[in-house]
Amino acid sequence: MSNKIEFTPLGGGGDKGKRRNTEMKRLPLSAILFLIILPLALSGAYLSFREFDHQTKVALERRGAIADLGALLIHEKFDGIIDVGNSLASRAMVYQNIQKGDWNIAIKSLEGISQAFQYIDSVAIYDKEGTLKAVIPPMPDVIGKNFSYRDYYQGVSKEWKPYVSEAFNRATLPKYNVVSVAVPILSPDQNVLGILLLTIKLDAIVGWIKEVDTGSGGLIFVVDKKGQLVAHPQLRAEDNLVDHSSLSSVQRLLNNDHGIEVHDKDFAIGEEHVASYSQVKDYGFGVEIAQPTRIAFAERSRQVIEFVVIWAFIILTVCVSLYRVLKDRERIRSQRDRERILLESIGDGIVAIDRDWRITLWNKAASAITGFSESEARGQSFRSVVKFIRERDRKEDIAFIEDAIVMKRTSFMEDGVLLIRKDGKEIVVDDSASPIIDAKGEAEGAIIIFRDASNEIESAHLRSDFVYASHQLRTPVTEALWNLETAMSEENPEKKKEGLRIAHQSVLSIKKLSEDIITVSEIDQNNIMVHRVPIKLIDVLTEAQSNLEVEAKARNVVIAIAPTLPLIAVNTDRKLLIRVLLELLTNAVTYGPRGATVDMTAMLEEKGICIEVADHGFGIPEEEQVTIFTKFFRGSNRGKENVGDGLGLYIAKAYIALLGGKIWFKSEEGKGTTFYVTLPIE
Template identity: 25%
Template sequence: MRVSVHPTLLLYLRQPGICVMTDLAKLRPSVVSLLTHSSTRWIVLSLVSAAVVGTAAYSYREIHNELTAVALSRREAVAQLAAATLAEKFSRVVDVAVSLATRVRFRDLVAEGNWDEAIEIMRAVPKDLPQIERLFLADVSGTLKADIPALPGVRGMNFAFREWYQGVRRDWRPYISSVYKRTAAPQLNVFAVVAPVKSAAGNVVGILVLQIRIDSLIEWIKTVATDRGEFIYLVDSKGQLAFHSRHPGSGDIVNLSETPVVQKMRLDGHGVTVGFEPGEQEDSIVAYALVPGYGWGVVAQQPMRASRALAARDDQLRRLLTGYGLVLLLSAAAILLASRVAVARQRAETELLRNRTIFENLFESLPGLYLVLAPDFKIVAVSDAYLKATMTKREEIVGRYLFDVFPDNPDDPGATGTANLRASLDRVRRTAAADTMAIQKYDIRRPDGTFEERYWSPINSPVLGVGNRIEYIIHRVEDVTGFVRQKSQPAGNAAEMRARMEQMEAEIFQSSQKVQAANQQLKAANQELEAFSYSVSHDLRAPLRAIDGFSQALLEDYADKLDDAGKNYLQRVRAGATRMGELIDDMLQLSRVTRAEMRRETVDLSALAESVVADLRRIEPQRQVEVAIQSGLQAEGDAKLLRIALVNLLSNAWKFTGRQPAARIELGVRDTGSERAFYVRDNGVGFDMAYADKLFGAFQRLHAMSEFPGTGIGLATVQRIINRHGGRVWAEAAVNQGATFFFALPANRTA
């Protein structure tokens, strides 16, 4: 059905700026004015360029530091891995020394002074443990008493000057010495693993020394992966060079204790430095780590020129600089283009403002009674004729809510103007089509606060924008009060009155014809919907039952032939069939509430809610939920449909408070003066109001099925029930702060 709208009105509605301007729109003229000045353009360009350069420099530094830290962490990890490997090897040979020194027969012989017999017990050790090059026994004063293999001229020598003796004698505990050149030929670089030998009484009676060649560390270091050009060297507890992977054959013991890297290692334990390395005469990455518990240290060094990580860093930074340069150029181009656009826009807006003023004057002077509404029913514009007919002033009603300005007559308990008009406007919002109302009694409030009886013939038409979205609703009325009053009085003889009545009767007849046509279309649509519902109920359920039944049969009869994956697949098939059945049930219920015949009566909402909550408690008796239902809540409507609405609202509140340790649900009423809204409030998970427009659509869900089960039909069902009653439903919520669902119904006519 097409409803004609005055062309001047449509042109007016399509003018920019008809609604209250946003802050951005208010700022736009000043911004445009600034950009139109040449000097200002260059100042803005300089400021933007400076901001881009500053941001780029800061970002470049942060990214440089981050990539460098990643590259250096690789070297430090190598050093720490080598240190951990060396600590494990040291611990193993210490355990060997302690195990040998605590042999019962061995320690008894040492306590008796039978050195030769005692050392014979150890003869097989160098063969069994090849890393032990030589071992010997010394008394508590450090004099060598016996050795394997025996070397000429060393028995009877006192080694109290050796660092290994001083280390073990300090607290008579196992000790690993620093590197030294052994006395006997061949004079190899070795380190000693020393363990005190104690008698059964716990007295120190001798010292067992295991000598290990430094070059045996080569195999240990090989277990640590190194990168290109990287090498590792070890320093002992005195800071002496023990081993160098680049120069493994060097026999010189070099003191590195005064070098910066060794001093940092002694101070910090582990770390990494970058800079010129005097030993290698080039810039290097030097990572270091102490061997925990033994005082030795590991240094992993790599020339910076050989680091793949630093090369990748430099490559990324070069690409980043290129990108920043392009951004700067694009920003400059954008500023220049924006300035030109701003000049053209200022000219266009000046012309639009002039046109808007013209159209405003034309619209306001239209002879018809027009009211322009936003989709939320706020008054956007009004014609002078409408203001005169309703005894209102433009500045007092524009921007206000329609039903706050035009409420029902409180002295008329049977007034239905607000409810019927709201229902018509809701139909327009839902269908994006014009809606013609029957002649409606809707009293108008006089300036003194009293109400004057009026009758109107309204038509509500949408103004559609992009994507058929409703931008405005045009509420056009004809004041037919005189006609209605005349019809209720004895007929007169005035020719003018007869002509007027005939004209009005013709208009009413045309409107009734259109309503009858719409009713026929609605009846046909309902018949098609009933046929579809029958198909869903029977044709779709049969294959679902077959899927579920055969899946259950497979699980029961062939369970021994199915692996766990196969059983899981069948269980998922059954779960899917069950969910499909639930969707069909909910679709059918949604269809039924739309078609069901309504029987209006006074309904006790409090009693209905108590019944619904009792059912929920029976289903989940383990839940502890505090439910507060305001007593005496009554509304006019269909009891069965309103119970379905409460079931959906209260079930949702019950479900979404499932994770609350102290769940609370409340049913009450809020009276705003213009309407009486019932509400269901909970302290559950809530939702983001940015998605509130999706709540009442079929199959719309704001939470995953794994979190909260459901089909997404419940709130769509609630909205259709409330719409059928001529009311409205909406929600307010915040994430993790609960939700409140409101539904407003027409006033109780029996109140």
């Protein structure tokens, strides 16, 4: 392996990123462009329609505002005339002479009104029954006639308040159309004395509406409370009154409504046009503004076309840029796919990290070895995912990676390094780390290569275990044969019996060692089946105590069970749990002093139960504590009489792992050892 690696991190973002890349790879470039451009085009179309609707709304609101302005103008004009009428009717010269019956003198006091207010065509005084008494300018042919049938009389006499009449053709020559404002003449004590009538020629109203700017091609017209046309840019007072109450907009005006409509050609404009209408509040008149549709919506069309052109330019720019990006991406992806195939074909785990120890590369073999998927590992801190520890002292071992980054050279793992998998299982690993060198010659990270060396180590261990087991069997076999041969030739019955007893013990040791070796083999080959059943904890403790009763009595040892709630139960394998407790109790009885006490305690914890087995024996030397759960471990301070096979604690730990629990211990040499076993309550 070379000392330096030049490496370009592969793309992709985990499993999801892989799937997305695979899907993109299957689609031709044109399809990818279509899938990306289509949302932009749809968004542009949607926004264009939104802009079209917005500009339509703005145009219609503008037309409606003009109609409201026209109605407000007419309203103010009528208010002004009523104010004039009220002012004239309240003159003392007027109502005092009317009280005296001097109608002509009363009218003379109003001379010059038409010159002062040029929109007033004539001024007339009626008695309260509707008979004309005096008028300016003089109209002798109608003096004395009763006009109570007229709309202006009926309107003002209804509540004796000012009233604006509908349009009508005046009774005397010259004939033309007018609108009248009738104001009651009241005495100081509010008695009705007569009616003051101010007549406005329709030409004056036509003049008023010319003050309203209706826009290019637009026009304005006014209708009275009967729907008769009273003002129009081309209307003359001498023209016949025309009833337009059949028009939908005029009908809405007569119903105190206002709004906007699109009309086909009619009397107002000879083409499709937008008609906005608004009622003149309090007076029953209506104002309508008409403008050809093509003109009313010209600004809308311009704005929408401009909006569409801008969006088309944006989409075109994105399309061209995206095409170039996708072409480059396709070339890069093709190269990276070739690199990924090569990377995934490697059987060793390969992990790349940056200077911050963040994982930037994770191959398939790394997932298989560690148990972490690429999506779980990529972007995470290396030390939070990959945990290398030294087997001898259980401390983290990353010195070879630091050496590779700092010294810019390939560095190898030391022997006896373990990898802690995601599932908590520990496996032996081996290999090296090499620096990732950038264009400036600086180390920007490292490539860590590791492989599962468990099979190699296991093969070596199996060979070692076989040799060690053979050695362990040799001693009791030799001892059994020697005692049997001695007993066969011995004539003394007592000595013969003792020889047979020793031979029997040796055979039992051979049997136990053989059974333990078979159990260890089953553990190593994952052939142990767990059969969980609900069991009461006190029953298991009592059974384990009973099974060791003979051995305990032989050493004068008391196995004490602390008071335990009888209802505490656990869902586990009874046989495996009892075997674990027997191994712990056997060690406690065997390696403790004669006449001692072994304490067994069970406690209920938050997420399970905890069983403690405490002795007051020799304790375990501190330097040997890290290997206590390995095969064939036997303490150096065990004594010659305590032989054992060194497999009990290895079996106990393996069984507890199968049951989903944990086992650990605390020991002080010369004072004793306490083992702790925890099991989940399911």
